[in-house]
Amino acid sequence: MNHRGFTAVGVALLLYVFALVAWVPLGPGLVEVMADEQGQTQVIAHGTHFASSPDQLRIFAGTQDRLFPLAFEVVNDHRLLLRPEWPDTLHKRSLDLYVQSPIDGTLSLGNAFFVESAVLVPTHRYAPVDVLDGSNQLGFHFPFQPQIFETIRNLMLHVPMWFTMFFLMGISFAQSIRHLGAKTLGLADERAVTSAQTGLFFGVIGLVTGSLWARFTWGDWWVASDPQLNGALVTVLVYAGYLVLRAAVDDPVLRARISAVFNLFAFVLLIILLMIFPRFNESLHPGKGGNPGFNTYDLDSSLRVVFYPAVIGWILLGMGMYRLRLRMESLSRRINRLEP
Amino acid sequence: MPAPRAFSFQRVAFLVQHTLRVEFRQGHALIGLLLFALSSVYAAFQSVGDDAGAESWNALIWIVLIFTAFNAMARPHADDRPENRQYLTHIVRPLEWMLARTLYHWALMTVLAALVFAAFSLFLGTDHLVGGRGWWLFAGLELAGWALASCLTLLAAIAALAGAGFGLTAVMGLPLIVPIVLVATRFGNDLLSGLSGEETVENLLFLGALAGGITAFGLVLFPYLWRD
Numbered sequence: 001m002n003h004r005g006f007t008a009v010g011v012a013l014l015l016y017v018f019a020l021v022a023w024v025p026l027g028p029g030l031v032e033v034m035a036d037e038q039g040q041t042q043v044i045a046h047g048t049h050f051a052s053s054p055d056q057l058r059i060f061a062g063t064q065d066r067l068f069p070l071a072f073e074v075v076n077d078h079r080l081l082l083r084p085e086w087p088d089t090l091h092k093r094s095l096d097l098y099v100q101s102p103i104d105g106t107l108s109l110g111n112a113f114f115v116e117s118a119v120l121v122p123t124h125r126y127a128p129v130d131v132l133d134g135s136n137q138l139g140f141h142f143p144f145q146p147q148i149f150e151t152i153r154n155l156m157l158h159v160p161m162w163f164t165m166f167f168l169m170g171i172s173f174a175q176s177i178r179h180l181g182a183k184t185l186g187l188a189d190e191r192a193v194t195s196a197q198t199g200l201f202f203g204v205i206g207l208v209t210g211s212l213w214a215r216f217t218w219g220d221w222w223v224a225s226d227p228q229l230n231g232a233l234v235t236v237l238v239y240a241g242y243l244v245l246r247a248a249v250d251d252p253v254l255r256a257r258i259s260a261v262f263n264l265f266a267f268v269l270l271i272i273l274l275m276i277f278p279r280f281n282e283s284l285h286p287g288k289g290g291n292p293g294f295n296t297y298d299l300d301s302s303l304r305v306v307f308y309p310a311v312i313g314w315i316l317l318g319m320g321m322y323r324l325r326l327r328m329e330s331l332s333r334r335i336n337r338l339e340p
Numbered sequence: 341m342p343a344p345r346a347f348s349f350q351r352v353a354f355l356v357q358h359t360l361r362v363e364f365r366q367g368h369a370l371i372g373l374l375l376f377a378l379s380s381v382y383a384a385f386q387s388v389g390d391d392a393g394a395e396s397w398n399a400l401i402w403i404v405l406i407f408t409a410f411n412a413m414a415r416p417h418a419d420d421r422p423e424n425r426q427y428l429t430h431i432v433r434p435l436e437w438m439l440a441r442t443l444y445h446w447a448l449m450t451v452l453a454a455l456v457f458a459a460f461s462l463f464l465g466t467d468h469l470v471g472g473r474g475w476w477l478f479a480g481l482e483l484a485g486w487a488l489a490s491c492l493t494l495l496a497a498i499a500a501l502a503g504a505g506f507g508l509t510a511v512m513g514l515p516l517i518v519p520i521v522l523v524a525t526r527f528g529n530d531l532l533s534g535l536s537g538e539e540t541v542e543n544l545l546f547l548g549a550l551a552g553g554i555t556a557f558g559l560v561l562f563p564y565l566w567r568d
Contacts, residue, residue: 245508296523
């Protein structure tokens with residue numbers, strides 16, 4: 001397949017991905033519990049349909065298996081007014097909030113309340129409550145995640161950049177090995193540098209989209225001491241160093257050889273930095289605490305049908321760009337041969 | 341005349357001896373390194389005073405170690421002149437040359453890390469090194485020094501072959517030493533913030549593994565650079 005084939009399939013997949021990213025709504029969820037100016041307790045929600053079936057709503061406080069109902073009033077689709085009358089005896093002071101509705105299913109907000117006024121009896125049980133089954137009647141939607149909210153759409157942009165970069169750097173690594181194995185200056189060196197350049201491009205976009213995402217979820221453009229941020233930045237710097245090294249040598253045979261050695265050395269250190277290090281460090285990234293990749297719980301089926309095509313689409317687009325650059329190089333070599 | 345066929349430790353020992361002899365004959369190179377290390381420590385001391393907190397103590401000692409290492413490894417050796425290299429390719433195997441250079445740099449780093457540690461203890465005080473932590477930190481400095489030496493030896497060889505100097509080694513090297521720096525600073529931070537050496541020993545082992553792994557990788561890759 002030539003560069004047009006890769007690019008065409010990649011762009012087709014990405015069109016599908018962007019269409020879904022733009023049109024699929026975010027699922028319902030509870031944002032926060034707050035006291036308003038009159039001292040009343042309000043529940044703020046997102047994407048919910050409280051007003052369409054106010055009589056069938058059920059609100060509970062407690063923890064998973066020990067719940068008690070709360071009195072409430074529906075203000076509008078996204079807002080509830082609570083009138084909590086706390087029991088005299090509680091099994092725990094910090095309580096979760098559960099909202100059940102036939103349309104939105106079961107929604108929960110962890111540690112929504114902290115009650116100081118009750119007597120604490122850890123073994124205490126409440127009167128049994130009547131709980132709906134948790135399913136909802138909503139169409140296709142992206143999952144609601146606390147803190148992340150609508151920015152979950154960035155998943156299709158940010159994460160595939162690193163997959164694509166790794167794929168292209170892997171090509172570069174393999175071509176550098178091939179070059180060192182071969183005796184003469186063949187195409188391997190050109191492939192190694194071209195794929196590294198294309199990969200670097202994806203790495204820079206990955207950093208930019210990551211920084212934007214961090215700003216709106218973690219509250220800052222850059223977070224110190226997150227192992228994956230370190231790793232990503234270092235990757236970009238190392239491959240920039242690779243290009244500087246190539247620019248410093250004029251003799252093409254020597255340049256090919258020493259940059260191939262540097263490329264192998266750099267790739268192995270990157271594997272240490274990006275694959276091994278994050279397992280020993282705390283990270284803000286999803287799937288933290290040992291696993292730098294994705295946690296199975298973070299990706300639900302609605303994300304999968306968009307995320308996997310996005311990964312494949314970006315990788316194919318990257319391949320297309322890489323092939324296009326190779327073709328450009330070989331054409332300019334032909335022009336140089338013809339010119340004198 | 342082709343290069344010798346079999347690997348010989350005698351030639352490695354000779355190369356180390358030779359490098360040492362050349363360095364001592366030049367004199368100013370080694371003295372310059374010691375002076376650089378001492379004056380960096382003194383500059384650090386002037387910037388924080390003699391009651392540095394644990395965090396600044398830790399940050400500064402690793403920064404000084406990194407810059408000392410760069411200064412020691414990235415400078416041009418007398419052996420790196422093209423005509424010398426041309427001659428050496430006929431009388432030694434590349435692996436022997438790389439092993440000799442790495443061993444020499446390890447020895448140099450052992451001395452420099454000890455000097456940095458001694459100067460730090462003298463100027464910035466040992467308030468944070470109670471209960472045998474000094475020995476642990478010293479071990480960490482030596483291991484980090486060896487890991488840096490191995491990494492920078494290969495990069496300096498690449499830069500020398502490219503005909504570029506210190507600048508290129510820094511551009512290639514500073515990102516690549518990040519893994520070493522991360523483990524080393526975490527180790528120092530653990531120690532100085534009150535953990536005992538046994539509690540953070542996995543960082544020390546990690547530093548050792550990095551030093552060993554990088555050395556092995558450099559030895560495997562270097563012969564490809566040397567080929568004509």
